Amino acid sequence: MLYTVVDDLTSSYKAIFTSALVDETTGAAIQTVPVLTADLPGISTRLAEGALIAGATYVERVFPDLATKAYTIHVAIVAPGYQDAILTVNIPIAATFPVLVPALVMRRMPIRLQGRVVKASDRTPIAQAAVAAKNNKTLFLRAPVRFAHLSGITINSLNFTPTGPLRKVAADVRPGASRVVLDNNGGLAFGDHLQLGDDPAAEIYEVTSVGPDPGLVVLQSPLAASFAMNAPARKVTVSGASGTTTLNRSADAGDGVLVVNTALTDKGIEIVDGALTEYHWLNAISDAAGYYHARGVAGVKSLELLCNATGFSTFDQPWFPEYSNLVNVVDFRLTP
Numbered sequence: 001m002l003y004t005v006v007d008d009l010t011s012s013y014k015a016i017f018t019s020a021l022v023d024e025t026t027g028a029a030i031q032t033v034p035v036l037t038a039d040l041p042g043i044s045t046r047l048a049e050g051a052l053i054a055g056a057t058y059v060e061r062v063f064p065d066l067a068t069k070a071y072t073i074h075v076a077i078v079a080p081g082y083q084d085a086i087l088t089v090n091i092p093i094a095a096t097f098p099v100l101v102p103a104l105v106m107r108r109m110p111i112r113l114q115g116r117v118v119k120a121s122d123r124t125p126i127a128q129a130a131v132a133a134k135n136n137k138t139l140f141l142r143a144p145v146r147f148a149h150l151s152g153i154t155i156n157s158l159n160f161t162p163t164g165p166l167r168k169v170a171a172d173v174r175p176g177a178s179r180v181v182l183d184n185n186g187g188l189a190f191g192d193h194l195q196l197g198d199d200p201a202a203e204i205y206e207v208t209s210v211g212p213d214p215g216l217v218v219l220q221s222p223l224a225a226s227f228a229m230n231a232p233a234r235k236v237t238v239s240g241a242s243g244t245t246t247l248n249r250s251a252d253a254g255d256g257v258l259v260v261n262t263a264l265t266d267k268g269i270e271i272v273d274g275a276l277t278e279y280h281w282l283n284a285i286s287d288a289a290g291y292y293h294a295r296g297v298a299g300v301k302s303l304e305l306l307c308n309a310t311g312f313s314t315f316d317q318p319w320f321p322e323y324s325n326l327v328n329v330v331d332f333r334l335t336p
Contacts, residue, residue, distance in 0.1 A: 013058050016043070017089045019101035021051040021077065023108070025301045025323070030106050034079035045075060055089070059097065067094055081323060082106045083252070107298060108323040110255060113140075113330060114293040117286045117307060120333040125290025128199070129309035129334070130283040134316055136263035137248075138303055140284050143203040144256040144296040146224045147276040151250040154272040156241035157264040160204065160281065162195065167233040169196070170215050176222045178208075181215045182233050188217060193279060195236045196227050200287045204236060204268075204279040221278070238279070242266055249299050256296030297321060297328075307332040 021030045029051035036045035038055060042062045046054045055075065063071055071091040078084050087104050117129040132140055139155075170181045180196070188194065192207040194217060206220040245262035258269075264282075271278045286292040286309075300321055308314040312334035319330055 012060070013056060015054050015056045015098040016059065016091065016095075017073070017097075017099045017101050018052065018054045019087060019089075020103040021053060021079070021106050022103045023082075024105050024299060025108060025321075030079055030082060032080045032082065034077050034082075037076045037078075039074045039076070040071070043073065053087075054098065063091065066091070069093060077104070077106070079106060081109055083109060107252070109326075110296040110298040111321060111323055111325065112293060112295050112327045113284070113297050113319075113321075114291070114327060115329050115331040116290045117292060117309065117332045117334065118290050119312075120335045123333075125286070125288070126309050126312065126334060127286055127288045127290065129286040129290070129292065129307055129312075129332070131286075131292050131294070131305060131307050131332070132283040134304035134306045136265055137260050138300060139258045139260060139264065139269065139282055140294045141256050141258065141296075142199075142201055142281040142283070142285065143197075143224060144254045145251050145258070145271065145280070146221055146253060146278055147273070148253050149247060149251040149271055149273050149276065151247050153247050155245050155247055155258065155260050155264070156270040156272060157243035157245075157266040158238055158240035158268040158270050158279070159242070159266050160193070160195070160236040160238060160268045160279075162234050163237045164235040169227050169229055169231040169233055172226070172229050173223060174226045175224060178219045178222045180217050180219065180223075180227070180233070181213070182217055183215060185210050185215050185217050188235060193236050193238055194219070195234050196223075197225070197231055198287070199281075199285045200292065201225070202281050204281065206277075206279065221276075238268075238270075240266060240268075241270065247271075252298075254296050255298055256294055257298065257300060259299055305330060307334065309334060312336055 023030050043055050043057045073089040075087040117126045168183045170183045208220050209218045245260045248261045249259040284292040284294040302320045306316050
């Protein structure tokens with residue numbers, strides 16, 4: 001038998017896009033090895049030195065209608081120590097390859113800052129000491145944000161004053177719940193603000209309604225943490241705003257640090273974001289044993305930390321976050 005071969009398709013294997021992966025905090029190439037997965041079959045991804053990435057394929061097979069049709073590729077990126085990310089590659093009609101895609105900024109996984117505040121002379125613990133950033137533009141929250149917020153949204157500087165009787169949570173509540181039963185909901189009403197938990201990790205929620213069941217309080221947003229029975233609860237009065245700024249770095253749900261454009265010096269903030277509006281105490285606070293913590297620290301290259309407590313001199317200390325360690329420890333020794 002005889003066969004005649006006629007070439008009816010010229011197919012070329014070539015690079016179709018190039019890009020790079022950059023560390024958000026340093027501005028340099030990421031230092032870990034990512035796994036790249038394209039959502040369009042037939043595309044092979046490559047990684048080169050300096051976190052340069054590329055995709056290659058047989059163009060005529062994967063993009064058969066390129067002369068009249070644009071294509072979009074999504075490349076999933078999983079890199080140890082970084083949040084998962086998606087690189088979007090837009091292939092225009094009649095594209096000239098390779099398409100140059102701007103570098104993708106990779107965010108580090110958040111870490112925890114913690115330590116102990118003690119008296120320098122005898123190492124006895126100091127309670128109610130505040131740990132904050134000296135520049136007042138990097139805001140430590142006592143509880144991480146519950147929602148994601150875009151850069152540019154308004155941040156108001158506020159004060160929270162505990163008012164009314166000290167209450168207790170009457171039954172365990174888990175994260176995601178928006179209904180809390182207290183031992184007493186008297187005096188609470190729509191628009192009030194309720195603090196749950198102790199000072200080192202206190203959270204503030206706006207009240208939507210009260211009752212009709214005894215002690216029931218319905219909150220505007222779901223709880224981000226669990227609260228055990230007998231956990232303290234108290235109404236707080238909001239005053240201010242004494243200052244206002246905008247969010248410089250977008251926040252992810254779970255972030256415990258916000259980077260803003262103008263320094264704020266009050267003890268609390270309001271994140272103004274429509275139905276996602278939140279209220280938070282600022283600064284990490286030491287407990288009775290002198291221990292403090294700040295969860296969800298990300299997007300910070302270096303900071304000058306300040307620690308102050310009533311009756312003691314303010315102490316400042318530089319800190320360079322080590323994102324390869326999930327827990328960073330910074331201790332303070334204060335003198336009268």
